[in-house]
Amino acid sequence: MNKTIYDVAREAGVSMATVSRVLNGTAVVKEETKAKVLAAIEKLGYRPNAVARGLASKRTKSIGVILPDVSDLFHAEVLRGIEDIATMYQYHIILTNSDAREQREIDLVGTMWEKQVDGLIFISQDVTPQIVKTFEQAQLPVVLCATEDPEGRIPSVSINNEAAAYDATRHFLDRGVTRIAFLGGPPTLPVSRERRKGYEKALSEAGLPLDETLVLHARDLHYEAGLATASAFLHKTSGADAVVAVSDELALGYLNALRERGGEAPQDVLLLGFDNTRLATMLRPQLTTIAQPTYDLGAVSMRLLTKLLHEEAIEQYTVQLPHSIIERDSTAREARA
Amino acid sequence: MNKTIYDVAREAGVSMATVSRVLNGTAVVKEETKAKVLAAIEKLGYRPNAVARGLASKRTKSIGVILPDVSDLFHAEVLRGIEDIATMYQYHIILTNSDAREQREIDLVGTMWEKQVDGLIFISQDVTPQIVKTFEQAQLPVVLCATEDPEGRIPSVSINNEAAAYDATRHFLDRGVTRIAFLGGPPTLPVSRERRKGYEKALSEAGLPLDETLVLHARDLHYEAGLATASAFLHKTSGADAVVAVSDELALGYLNALRERGGEAPQDVLLLGFDNTRLATMLRPQLTTIAQPTYDLGAVSMRLLTKLLHEEAIEQYTVQLPHSIIERDSTAREARA
DNA sequence: CTGAAAGCGCTAACAT
């Protein structure tokens, strides 16, 4: 059998309540008795049982994280940000993958509740009304990470996707490049839709017509999808001088499809990605990209959640982190013919 | 206040024990009363409190995962394997990053104990005696993943690193390539050491002397380290016809360093990596690599842990998964001058 | 400043 708080109390010659007090610092304890307790704890090698503690206090010091897929580089990096701040505030992470399936996401909120997590960080490509409803029923503090609630009722930390794509497109326009292709994800996906909106806005502001033949949609944001889509439809965009891809992986897929036909960037087309994943610097040419503060997205989400949990004052329930454009070789114009 | 098992019992007109029974299937319950209970649960929207359950049953259905860094592609993929199997067996994952620091690893085992996890999956570059001792004191079922206990006392799932590097080296030797460089990680790191052993063994079997000038050590297994080391010492290995790098990222680092001097693979050197990360197919040239069954490493570890937890029969406490060599363009000899 | 006692919500004997 394992040591309990009773054993410590007996060993120290005090009551269990006192032990609890020195453990939690919930009340002042005389230095002398505190020392006795600490000694007893040390001697017995006692460690408090967090489960019992959770039951009695109704706070488990654990928070749930629901995300589509940890093995996705972007999510893994966000998660690292979450975890670091969680550790800092003494919270533990209970992690689950949703595979971006709505029903599973909803079910997971339920099992997270069963686990009595103190709060939830939710990462999804699409925060549907169903899901929002689930959050409200669950009565759990939730922070959306890298997404927003369209209705704005759930606290969130994200970037302004429309503005980011706008900036990306403007980057080319400002340099006199006007035939700009867009490689997006599924048209229904909010991120993809917002970015397309930014792309279109920049074009129309510049007085350019939207040329549908320059718009491609991959089935998701991964490399394989980018390669497949670009391979199949490269001819559509053959007139393009530049490509805005909504993820670094998609950009690379486009590039490799181009290479299959003997093309190269930036010589044949200027190429810009999204996310500034490690990939961007590992490639040759290095990839110009819109940097999302990936790690910070997670870190700030977790920080916001701690504020929610500790009822600290909160200025902003919906925070948008700044993005930036990082210029690298894939858009180096000097290299162009 | 939230619904408890009492509320359900009252609503259904039975005792709480009966509710518990239909919830857990721990005893036969008459169909009729079972239906009443289920109806009551449904009506009240009752969900069992996993914390209370954990305290009473002394099993939390959660397992701890300690790994160096989730944002590392390899670990993230292993983790996904763990998580999938965990979900299948209804376990939850409590995740923590150790940053490969021994003291932190040891501390984390302690906090995992506090959380009353049913078991632990431990991923580390170096399973020191200190850590093994910690496991034994903690009395926790542990499975080492992607590493082994040198003493063989802790169950583990890994690959045979020495054999893998041996095969990689032989791959070149069998094709008449004899000047083979080795790009390893820190010499003290077990993985790196074992792989070097395999490299040396293949050479000596072939009657070739070990040429120290062909051996490079990066400070870790990441791209940046590979680039830095290769940039600084490329001249040392300039006579090499082939390079065995102990990770895909390291291989890419070498390649990009080579490119800085106008070189390219496979034209100037045949290049082989390790791990078969997604990177390998995303690059051009695509990278020949030793495939570790990354996902399976996690999945099999978790499966082994469930066997430990459920006291199922176990044939093998120390399993080695098969590796394989995947030939791609980076070692295509036809392309060589 | 410290102790006694009542739960937290559930499982698991032990009865019936």
Added chain:
DNA sequence: ATGTTAGCGCTTTCAG
């Protein structure tokens, strides 16, 4: 087949 009754190990009033 179902009910009764102790706890699980801790936090948290409430007294003193």
